[in-house]
Amino acid sequence: xxxxxxxxxxxxxxxxxxxxxxxxxxxxxxxxxxxxxxxxxxxxxxxxxxxxxxxxxxxxxxxxxxxxxxxxxxxxxxxxxxxxxxxxxxxxxxxxxxxxxxxxxxxxxxxxxxxxxxxxxxxxxxxxxxxxxxxxxxxxxxxxxxxxxxxxxxxxxxxxxxxxxxxxxxxxxxxxxxxxxxxxxxxxxxxxxxxxxxxxxxxxxxxxxxxxxxxxxxxxxxxxxxxxxxxxxxxxxx
Numbered sequence: 001x002x003x004x005x006x007x008x009x010x011x012x013x014x015x016x017x018x019x020x021x022x023x024x025x026x027x028x029x030x031x032x033x034x035x036x037x038x039x040x041x042x043x044x045x046x047x048x049x050x051x052x053x054x055x056x057x058x059x060x061x062x063x064x065x066x067x068x069x070x071x072x073x074x075x076x077x078x079x080x081x082x083x084x085x086x087x088x089x090x091x092x093x094x095x096x097x098x099x100x101x102x103x104x105x106x107x108x109x110x111x112x113x114x115x116x117x118x119x120x121x122x123x124x125x126x127x128x129x130x131x132x133x134x135x136x137x138x139x140x141x142x143x144x145x146x147x148x149x150x151x152x153x154x155x156x157x158x159x160x161x162x163x164x165x166x167x168x169x170x171x172x173x174x175x176x177x178x179x180x181x182x183x184x185x186x187x188x189x190x191x192x193x194x195x196x197x198x199x200x201x202x203x204x205x206x207x208x209x210x211x212x213x214x215x216x217x218x219x220x221x222x223x224x225x226x227x228x229x230x231x232x233x234x235x236x237x238x
Contacts, residue, residue, distance in 0.1 A: 022074040022234050023055040029062055031083025035109060037214045038080050044217035045077065048227050054234065065090035067097055075103030075233035078110040080211065091117055098123065098203035103233030106207040107226070111163065122169050123200050125207050129166035132185020134212070137162055139194060143175045147238065148206065148228025152221060161212035164188055172196040197232055206232050
């Protein structure tokens with residue numbers, strides 16, 4: 001009898017674990033510039049999922065943007081998307097998903113996406129304007145209590161492609177800024193955010209400007225930063 005109870009308990013535990021395991025969708029469709037780092041970013045996120053108990057689906061197929069399909073995901077990651085990647089119907093379905101409590105992660109050129117869809121601009125938090133040549137720069141981690149930045153040094157020096165933004169939302173909780181004195185080509189002055197999060201229209205959104213280079217997806221500090229943003233979007237606390 002005890003053996004039967006133990007077996008039943010184990011079956012229940014495994015069933016609950018399978019049901020409760022979260023899943024994310026990595027969306028990397030490009031209609032303008034195509035980042036070569038997508039090819040290494042996708043498997044890097046899949047590896048993060050394996051190591052942190054969440055499943056990862058990947059696609060460039062915008063027809064998957066229906067509410068009935070998206071609702072299975074704890075978060076949707078726009079990995080270096082560019083241009084107009086969703087039609088009007090797909091946009092409405094994605095809005096429905098976020099309004100129902102879905103999560104969003106924008107990586108690098110996610111801000112170079114959907115300029116004519118202001119709801120998306122509000123979600124991702126900014127729109128791309130320009131960038132200088134790729135170079136080293138100094139980043140200031142202004143909030144080290146958040147899940148995506150608590151492992152980072154207060155001053156983080158790294159090489160990447162550095163965006164200037166032509167518009168930014170007003171409700172962002174800024175995590176990282178860039179010191180424009182540390183590189184050439186910045187146009188935003190002393191207040192130049194590079195990563196942030198906020199709640200928007202019922203959902204959770206995280207964005208990091210970092211992630212242009214292939215090397216980013218082998219950098220433990222960057223991967224920890226990205227993982228923290230994914231966990232926030234999924235609703236995890238740690």
